[in-house]
Amino acid sequence: MTDSSRAPAPRPRRNPELRASHADREAVAERLREAAGDGRIDLEELEERLERAFAAKTYGELEPLTADLPERADVIDPRTEEPLVLKSGAGDIAQNGYWVVPRRISAICRMGNIKIDFSQAECHQREVTLEINSGMGDVTIVVPHGWAVRPHGLRLTIGEVRNKATDPPHPGAPTLEITGRAGMGDVKIRYPNRWETRKRG
Template sequence: MTAHPSEPSPRPAPSGELRASHDDREAVVEQLRDAAAEGRIDLDELDTRLEQALKSKTHAELAVLTADLPRLHSSESRPPLVLKGGMHGASRGPGRWEVPGHVVARGGMGGVKVDFTRVQCRLTEVAVEAYGEMAGVTIVIPDAWAADTSGMDPGVGGFTDKTTPDRLPGTPLIRLTGSAGMAGVVIRHPSRWERRKLRSNPAH
């Protein structure tokens, strides 16, 4: 019986030759616009690079357009978002907002709610510190996201994790730390009422 030579297995493409997605192109467009706003490139050059970015098919083609620009405004390097409940409470979301790599929520007297359900986040992880204090902290994450809550101190008020471990590829992991304090901290997926609102008004 004659053995047939095995076919060579396909070799993975170098990372620079990988096909770029719409999100990849949009991230470069955002970086170019930031650079123009800071005076790093003039408007003519911005127009040229934006046109090239929208036509780019690979990561390598996109990388050339930003190789001479610093990445000062990436989400990882943004300053932490600090929310303090104060007397009247504080919230972020459920509208679209820019997610930094680090969020601090202090319940204060009025409580804090952090709602990630409508955000577009390219980070692989988001560090969230939550402190229940006199009023609680509620964190709402999309169904596709997951949370690591092993660093939470239940405090006096108690800590409640109602999230599921199911996490879709490409979505962030919320790494939650802090203390539930006197009023408690809750992390969960959207409630039935919130889901109904998301379905009825998905664009805002």
């Protein structure tokens, strides 16, 4: 016998003829971007649905745009909640191949170098924060084409930031926020090179 008192109440259906607000349109757009990031819809369909969402005037025009998408999951992957800490003294560290990207990453290097390669990583985050604390070592960051990279929060002493990952980001793709400080070492941001792409293939 099922305890109906524990069953969730059905979500009330809004009158499709009522006018939608800016917040309603933006909420639908956010769900569409998340669906594209999860691979449920492709970029062409995302652009088409976003155009319809921002042009919608009623709930009846908005509802079909997300009707075939699952509700947002409340389950949190513990692999994404625990920060990844990469700490190097004089040696080098390479975080590459397949790995699950958490929300926060710390790269700490004194004289050694750290390389963080996201090109084969599994990333379900809309925004990833990378905090750098480097002395003399360099930090190299490899991101897939389509990612957005923002190194605006990085403080420099003598080192410099060389950002070659400047192509326009894809809709719904992750954003990598880079913060922290760099002493004498450099921070290098780029896409995979030919050798890395050939090796992966």
